Amino acid sequence: DIQMTQSPASLSASLGETISIECRASEDIYSNLAWYQQKSGKSPQLLIYAANRLQDGVPSRFSGSGSGTQYSLKISGMQPEDEGDYFCLQGSKFPLTFGSGTKLEIK
Amino acid sequence: QVQLQQSGTELVKPASSVKISCKASGYTFTSNYMHWIRQQPGNGLEWIGWIYPGNGNTKYNQKFDGKATLTADKSSSTAYMQLSSLTSEDSAVYFCAREDYSGDVDWFAYWGQGTLVTVSS
Numbered sequence: 001d002i003q004m005t006q007s008p009a010s011l012s013a014s015l016g017e018t019i020s021i022e023c024r025a026s027e028d029i030y031s032n033l034a035w036y037q038q039k040s041g042k043s044p045q046l047l048i049y050a051a052n053r054l055q056d057g058v059p060s061r062f063s064g065s066g067s068g069t070q071y072s073l074k075i076s077g078m079q080p081e082d083e084g085d086y087f088c089l090q091g092s093k094f095p096l097t098f099g100s101g102t103k104l105e106i107k
Numbered sequence: 108q109v110q111l112q113q114s115g116t117e118l119v120k121p122a123s124s125v126k127i128s129c130k131a132s133g134y135t136f137t138s139n140y141m142h143w144i145r146q147q148p149g150n151g152l153e154w155i156g157w158i159y160p161g162n163g164n165t166k167y168n169q170k171f172d173g174k175a176t177l178t179a180d181k182s183s184s185t186a187y188m189q190l191s192s193l194t195s196e197d198s199a200v201y202f203c204a205r206e207d208y209s210g211d212v213d214w215f216a217y218w219g220q221g222t223l224v225t226v227s228s
Contacts, residue, residue: 034214043202043221044152049214087152091213095168096142096154 002026002090006099012107013078021102023088025069032092035064035073038085047086048073080106109133111203113219119226123193127222129186129203136184137161140206142215143177143188147199157206158186193226200224 003026013019023033031051036044046055048064051071061076075082083106088099114128129141143155156167160179167175174197176189186203201222204215 030211032212036215043218044215045218046214046216049216050209050212055216089152089215092211094166095170098152098154100151 001095002029002093002097004088004090004097004099006088006102008102009100010103010105012105013075014107015078015080017078017107018074018076019078019104020075021073021086021088021104023066023071023073023099025071025090025092027093028068029090029092031067032090033064033066033071034089034091035062036087036089037082038087040084044087075104078104078106109205109217111205111217111219113201113203113222116223117225119193119224120228121194121226124189124191125193125224126187126189127201127224129188129219131184131186131205134205136179137181141177141179141186142204142206143175143186144202144204145199146202146221147196155188155201160184160186190224193224195226198224198226 005024007022033051035048038044047058047062052064063074085101087101110132112130117125119125137160140157140159142157145153155171155175158165158177158179165177178187203219205217206213
């Protein structure tokens with residue numbers, strides 16, 4: 001199975017701050033990576049797919065980058081509504097595997 | 108608009124089975140793979156498997172072979188997941204999610220609201 005190592009596990013950011021979350025795959029996943037946000041008690045919401053494509057309706061402060069085994073999600077200018085859990089998902093090889101998640105809070 | 112409506116909370120006894128449903132609307136049910144994902148309390152997410160409603164083909168995470176059985180009813184646009192021989196380890200929120208794809212890349216833009224399964228005597 002492809003292991004997805006996500007960091008950091010938690011993050012506290014000030015309003016307006018730019019933050020990054022990383023996911024490292026145990027092998028090349030050929031940009032088949034998506035990022036999701038999940039609020040408490042809700043289903044995950046797609047932010048980024050194919051490593052860097054912004055899902056319709058997602059604010060442009062979210063961006064994704066990376067290739068091969070290294071990927072990152074950037075939030076340029078933290079907003080109050082960005083609090084939540086974030087995780088990555090690789091779709092390159094079965095079984096699909098998720099990162100362990102990052103809890104993002106307002107400082 | 109695309110919607111995935113899952114069945115409600117289940118409280119079930121150890122060693123029993125449970126069947127969760129995911130009713131799809133707003134698109135052609137038979138045209139997209141439907142995946143199932145587990146989220147245990149305080150833990151991360153695990154992919155269980157997919158079903159292609161167009162022909163009933165399935166693929167499972169080896170970890171869930173024998174635990175989960177995926178089916179689909181085209182007439183009602185509903186996907187089902189049956190979980191058997193339940194233990195406390197199976198207590199979790201279960202999501203269905205529709206796969207979208209382009210070339211070799213896929214993603215889940217639409218998720219059900221989740222079904223909480225609690226296994227307790």
